[in-house]
Amino acid sequence: MDTRSKSDSAPTIYDVARRAGVSIASVSRVLNDRDNPRPVTRDKVMKAIAELGFVPDGAARALSSRLKHVVGVVFRRVYGTDDGGTFADETESLLFGDQINRGIEIAAGRRGFDLLVCSVNIDERTLPNRILTIAGKCDGLILHDQVLSTAGLETIARTTPVVTLAGQPGMDVANVRSESADSMRELARHLVEDHGYRRLAYIAGHADSPDNVVRGRSFTEQAQSLGAEVLTGPAWQGDYSAAGGVEIVRGLISLGASLPRAIACANDQTALGVIYALAEHGFDVPGDVAVTGFDDLPFARHLRPQLTTVRQPIQEIGARAFEVLHSMITADASSPAGPPAEIVLPTRIVRRESCGCPAEPTTPRLWRPIG
Amino acid sequence: MDTRSKSDSAPTIYDVARRAGVSIASVSRVLNDRDNPRPVTRDKVMKAIAELGFVPDGAARALSSRLKHVVGVVFRRVYGTDDGGTFADETESLLFGDQINRGIEIAAGRRGFDLLVCSVNIDERTLPNRILTIAGKCDGLILHDQVLSTAGLETIARTTPVVTLAGQPGMDVANVRSESADSMRELARHLVEDHGYRRLAYIAGHADSPDNVVRGRSFTEQAQSLGAEVLTGPAWQGDYSAAGGVEIVRGLISLGASLPRAIACANDQTALGVIYALAEHGFDVPGDVAVTGFDDLPFARHLRPQLTTVRQPIQEIGARAFEVLHSMITADASSPAGPPAEIVLPTRIVRRESCGCPAEPTTPRLWRPIG
DNA sequence: CTGAAAGCGCTTACAG
DNA sequence: CTGAAAGCGCTTACAG
Numbered sequence: 001m002d003t004r005s006k007s008d009s010a011p012t013i014y015d016v017a018r019r020a021g022v023s024i025a026s027v028s029r030v031l032n033d034r035d036n037p038r039p040v041t042r043d044k045v046m047k048a049i050a051e052l053g054f055v056p057d058g059a060a061r062a063l064s065s066r067l068k069h070v071v072g073v074v075f076r077r078v079y080g081t082d083d084g085g086t087f088a089d090e091t092e093s094l095l096f097g098d099q100i101n102r103g104i105e106i107a108a109g110r111r112g113f114d115l116l117v118c119s120v121n122i123d124e125r126t127l128p129n130r131i132l133t134i135a136g137k138c139d140g141l142i143l144h145d146q147v148l149s150t151a152g153l154e155t156i157a158r159t160t161p162v163v164t165l166a167g168q169p170g171m172d173v174a175n176v177r178s179e180s181a182d183s184m185r186e187l188a189r190h191l192v193e194d195h196g197y198r199r200l201a202y203i204a205g206h207a208d209s210p211d212n213v214v215r216g217r218s219f220t221e222q223a224q225s226l227g228a229e230v231l232t233g234p235a236w237q238g239d240y241s242a243a244g245g246v247e248i249v250r251g252l253i254s255l256g257a258s259l260p261r262a263i264a265c266a267n268d269q270t271a272l273g274v275i276y277a278l279a280e281h282g283f284d285v286p287g288d289v290a291v292t293g294f295d296d297l298p299f300a301r302h303l304r305p306q307l308t309t310v311r312q313p314i315q316e317i318g319a320r321a322f323e324v325l326h327s328m329i330t331a332d333a334s335s336p337a338g339p340p341a342e343i344v345l346p347t348r349i350v351r352r353e354s355c356g357c358p359a360e361p362t363t364p365r366l367w368r369p370i371g
Numbered sequence: 372m373d374t375r376s377k378s379d380s381a382p383t384i385y386d387v388a389r390r391a392g393v394s395i396a397s398v399s400r401v402l403n404d405r406d407n408p409r410p411v412t413r414d415k416v417m418k419a420i421a422e423l424g425f426v427p428d429g430a431a432r433a434l435s436s437r438l439k440h441v442v443g444v445v446f447r448r449v450y451g452t453d454d455g456g457t458f459a460d461e462t463e464s465l466l467f468g469d470q471i472n473r474g475i476e477i478a479a480g481r482r483g484f485d486l487l488v489c490s491v492n493i494d495e496r497t498l499p500n501r502i503l504t505i506a507g508k509c510d511g512l513i514l515h516d517q518v519l520s521t522a523g524l525e526t527i528a529r530t531t532p533v534v535t536l537a538g539q540p541g542m543d544v545a546n547v548r549s550e551s552a553d554s555m556r557e558l559a560r561h562l563v564e565d566h567g568y569r570r571l572a573y574i575a576g577h578a579d580s581p582d583n584v585v586r587g588r589s590f591t592e593q594a595q596s597l598g599a600e601v602l603t604g605p606a607w608q609g610d611y612s613a614a615g616g617v618e619i620v621r622g623l624i625s626l627g628a629s630l631p632r633a634i635a636c637a638n639d640q641t642a643l644g645v646i647y648a649l650a651e652h653g654f655d656v657p658g659d660v661a662v663t664g665f666d667d668l669p670f671a672r673h674l675r676p677q678l679t680t681v682r683q684p685i686q687e688i689g690a691r692a693f694e695v696l697h698s699m700i701t702a703d704a705s706s707p708a709g710p711p712a713e714i715v716l717p718t719r720i721v722r723r724e725s726c727g728c729p730a731e732p733t734t735p736r737l738w739r740p741i742g
Numbered sequence: 743c744t745g746a747a748a749g750c751g752c753t754t755a756c757a758g
Numbered sequence: 759c760t761g762a763a764a765g766c767g768c769t770t771a772c773a774g
Contacts, residue, residue, distance in 0.1 A: 010530045012751055023761045028753060036759055053529040057507035060751030061431035063766045068430055068510065070487065077477075097467045105490060106448075114505060116441065117486050119476060134485060137429035137441065158424040159381045383767055394745045407743055431767035434750045729769055 011052040020048035027053050031056055033252025069113050071325060072134045073101055075144035077119040078136075084114060095269070095297050096314065097144060102166065103318025104142060113139075120147060128152060135160045140325045142318075144165070146208055161328035164320045166211045167340040174328065176321040178345040178352065180211055181218040183310040186349050187264060187292060188222035194354045197261040197290060201231040203248055203274065205240040205266035212240075212266050215294060231260050239269050251282050259289050262355070268293035268300050268309055275303065275354065286356040296350055305353035312347050373475055382423040391419035396714035398515065402427055435436040440484050442696060443505045444472055451578060466640070466668050468515060471536065472688025475513060482697055491518060499523060505532045511696045512539070513689075517579055532699035534692045538583045540712040545699065546691040549716040551582055551665075552589040554681040557720050558635060558663060559593035566727045568632040568661060572602040574619055575644065576611040576637035576642050581724075583611075583637050588636050601632050609641050616644025624652050630660050633726070639664035646674065646725065657727040667721055676724035683718050691716065 017024040021042060029037050030045045037045070048054070062068040075097045090139075105115045118134050120127055129146065135141055140161035148156070150170065156162060157172040169175040191197045202219050205212035220230045235252060238244040245265060252259060265271040271293030275285050285291050285305055293300060296311035320343055351357045384402075388395040393412060400408050401416045408416070419425070446468045476486045489505050491498055497528055502519065506512055511532035518525070521541065527533060528543040540546040562568045573590050575722040576583035591601045606623060609615040616636060623630060636642040638705035642664030646656050657660050664671060691714055722728045 010505050014751080024752080024753080025761055026759090029760090032753080038759060041759080053526060055503050055527075055530050056414050057751055058504075059439055060431045060766090061507070061753075062430035062769085063428070063434055064751080064753040066766070069504075070510075077473075094459070101488075102448075102490070105488060109489070109501075114443075115509060117472075117476060117488055119473070120482070133429075133440075133483075134425050137485060138430070155424055156426075159426055175768095247474050259631075284419075289496075338749095385767080395768080396745055396747095396770080397743090400744090403769080409743060412743080428767055431750090432769075434752085435767080435769040437769095589752070 004358070010057075011054045013054075013056065013117050015052055016048045016054050018047065019052065020044040030329075031181055041107060063179065066231055067329075068137070068139050070116050070138040070324065071104070071108055071119065072138040072141045073104060073118040074118045074131060074134060074141065074147050075101070076122055077234060082089075095299075096267070096295060099297075099314045100144070100318040100321075103315030104322045106315070107319035107322040108326075113322075113326070131156065131250065139329045142321050142325055145211075146206065153324050163328070165323045166209065167320055168210055174324045174341065174343070176317055176324060176345070177211065177345045178312045178342045180310075181213045182214045183347045183349050184218040184294075185222040187310065188228075189226065190349065190351070191262045191264070191290065191292070191355060192223055192226045192228045195262070195290065197228065197232070199229045199260045200262045200264065201236055201260040203236050203238045203245060203263060203265045203270055205238060205270070207237065209240075210287045215266055238266060240267050240270060242269045242273030242276070245270040247273075247275040249274050249277035249281075255276075259283070262286075262290035262292070264292045266294060268295040268297045268307060271307055271354070272299070272303070273308070275305075275307075286354050291352075291354045300350075301352065303354070306359065308352045309350055309354035310347050311350050313345050317345060327328070374569055375564075377605055381428075382425045382712035384425075384427065386423055387416065387419045387425050390423065391415040439508070439510050441476070442479055442484050442693065442700075443487045443489065443512045444475060444515070445470070445489045445491060445502060445505060445512065445518050447518055448492055451513075451533065459665045466670075467638070467666060470685045471515070471689040471692075474686030475693045476689075477686070478690035478693040479697075482693075484697070485694075501529065510625050511700045512690050515562075516582075518579065522625075532696055534696045535700070536692055537580065537583055545695045545712065545714070547688055547695060547714045547716070548582065550690060550718045551585045551681075554718045554720050555586045555589040555635070555665075556593040558681065559590045559599075560597065561633070561720065561722065562633045562661065562663070562726060563597045563599045566633070566661065568599065570600045570631045571633045571635065572601070572607055572631040573614060574607050574609045574634060574636045574641055576609060576641070578608065580611075586637055605648040609637060611638050611641060613640045613644030613647070616641040617648045620645050620648035620652075624648075630654070633657075633661035633663070635663045637665060639666040639668045639678060640723070642678055642680070643670070643674070644677075646678075657725050661727050662725045664725075672723065674725070677730065679723045679726035679728065680721055681718050682721050684716050688716060 013024045013027050014026045020027065022045060026037055026041055027045050030042050101117060102113065108115055116134060116138050118130065123144040124130065135156055140163070141156070143162060143164045145154070145166045153162065153164070153173055154170060157170065162172070163176060167175050188200070191200060200223050200313060202216045204216050213365045220232070223230050236248065238248055263274055265274055271291050274291050278285055278289055278291070283289055293307050293309035294312070295314070296309045300309050308336045319330070324343060353359050383441040384398050386397045391398065394415060397408055397412055398416050398658065401413050401655050429439070459609055472488060479486055487505060487509050489501065491501060506527055510528070511534070514524070514533060514535045516537045518702045524533065525541060526533070526543055528541065533543070534545045534547060537548045538546050559571070562571060571594050573587045575587050591603070607619065609619055634645055636645055642662050645662050649656055649662070652693055662678070664678050664680035664683070665683070667680045671680050695714060724730050
């Protein structure tokens with residue numbers, strides 16, 4: 001009669017209680033670190049737990065306490081333009097996304113939450129279902145850039161707290177993003193006024209990305225208002241990937257187009273590809289063409305020329321997203337106020353060499369494109 | 372009487388059943404795609420689900436079906452030697468670990484599992500508890516390089532399926548790693564015989580990493596057996612980070628030590644730092660000192676000189692780890708055979724420039740260290 | 743094909 | 759301080 005419950009399957013709270021000679025309620029109390037159990041009781045329980053190698057079941061816990069202590073994160077596994085190999089691995093590393101997730105995870109850990117991650121392909125047909133399955137496994141969801149349509153978003157937000165990243169705030173959806181307009185205007189001003197460039201271009205990211213739209217518009221309007229020319233059109237449509245940047249420059253050059261004096265890119269990865277392709281064709285950066293990025297990923301300062309870009313507090317974005325989500329999860333029934341519609345984090349332009357500014361004297365550099 | 376259950380909290384299977392005019396059993400059946408429910412029934416249920424925005428609760432599901440469809444991954448958030456800033460962000464990107472996790476996640480997704488990730492600090496005092504909490508939330512655990520002592524491992528493996536990465540197989544613990552000995556011997560042979568280098572060194576990774584131990588020993592023994600000298604000692608103890616590599620080379624140079632003709636590094640990141648520091652002091656790689664890595668991370672071929680290294684199938688390691696874990700999770704009670712003790716994936720040496728071989732003519736290069 | 747009912751492993755009022 | 763009992767939201771034999 002002893003074998004029944006301590007058989008092959010994992011021990012439960014009942015096994016612990018029996019072994020310790022107490023009720024499951026007492027076991028639960030020491031498990032949750034309540035202070036009622038007497039030291040004696042506590043010790044008996046602890047001993048039984050250790051002997052049995054007992055691990056409380058998270059599902060049962062969650063069901064009972066109505067909190068899973070898990071937040072879900074969904075992001076796109078993008079496969080960028082294929083340039084034939086040089087940047088083939090790039091999209092697998094997802095620099096930006098991974099770093100945001102790290103920020104979320106660290107913030108979550110501080111509150112006893114863990115991260116359920118789920119990368120999806122843009123073309124996935126079962127996406128809505130995937131996301132619902134995820135939603136069922138967590139207390140709230142953080143959705144990266146454009147993984148769901150606005151409609152899909154509103155649907156899921158009816159029952160699950162949702163925070164989007166670089167998206168648009170909605171009825172029940174909070175959004176966290178970083179400031180783009182001011183910094184892009186400042187960048188345009190810098191290129192036009194400080195460096196005197198008169199012919200510029202902006203290489204766009206995904207057309208459906210709000211950040212991209214704002215960056216392109218702010219940059220263009222500011223440059224034009226200062227009397228500079230800004231090249232536009234489908235030839236300048238990138239996809240946030242280095243391979244995309246390479247392809248655009250190669251295309252332009254093979255068409256015999258005359259390049260602008262400066263190219264502002266939607267993000268650092270695009271700038272990386274652009275600099276690569278320019279170097280490949282013998283153009284000097286910034287001598288012939290100045291190039292700028294956005295994000296300030298770690299590699300930006302190791303590039304040669306060092307990349308002038310706009311610094312986003314990447315991990316901070318993740319951390320803030322978690323905090324907002326956490327407040328939505330816990331507030332839920334109590335607080336009548338809705339979630340903060342939007343959190344906007346500050347950015348700042350980082351002038352390095354690729355725009356034409358002098359090199360920072362202090363930082364030695366690791367890499368440079370072939371000349 | 373209608374408001375009771377469709378109140379503010381999320382709808383449950385009971386709400387759906389009531390609305391559709393069927394039993395919860397029927398709802399459950401369409402939820403799980405069984406084929407008994409008649410089309411009529413199914414339609415009524417689907418309609419109710421859509422109208423209510425119902426999302427089945429994962430915890431309840433898991434508790435009832437005894438499967439959470441979640442695997443946990445624990446890895447170290449390492450803070451490498453601080454070299455004063457240049458590589459400060461490096462450890463935040465965790466190239467290698469993230470790529471393994473991506474492999475796990477993709478493989479998991481194919482079987483309807485999601486990933487619960489948890490990065491821990493080496494120095495975390497609550498680590499055992501953290502891991503137990505994680506364990507309770509998933510069906511099985513994948514542990515990266517040395518997150519737990521052997522004792523801790525055995526304890527948790529008593530009740531949870533566990534697969535380690537680059538560790539050592541144990542009683543109930545499967546291990547997935549890639550081959551290191553043969554490739555390091557081949558690398559030593561290549562440096563000594565093909566290039567004629569007679570004075571070598573191996574910059575180690577974490578001393579407690581089995582991979583590191585094997586790499587160092589294989590390399591050293593092979594080189595020595597071919598009559599070459601291999602420098603050893605604490606001066607060559609790295610920590611798998613670029614910053615560590617930088618520090619070692621700077622230290623050596625500042626001590627006025629005469630450098631070996633070739634330095635084999637425990638991994639690519641270390642090699643990156645080593646090349647950086649050598650370039651910083653005016654040494655030519657491979658002209659003055661040849662340098663090699665291990666891993667073949669994406670940046671290895673973009674470096675100038677292109678990095679000679681050993682290619683590991685990184686994502687494949689993650690994918691295989693998941694598959695083994697999945698078989699342990701599902702087999703459990705049924706199959707009497709234990710888990711495969713160990714899975715070893717093949718590696719191969721990739722000869723590029725940093726060892727002294729001629730450049731690959733086909734691949735253009737993006738970056739190179741300052742000369 | 744469908745429903746009533748038990749049970750998964752916890753937490754938490756409620757009594758004592 | 760401790761225990762008996764209800765309940766969290768599902769799944770799944772078991773009858774019908």
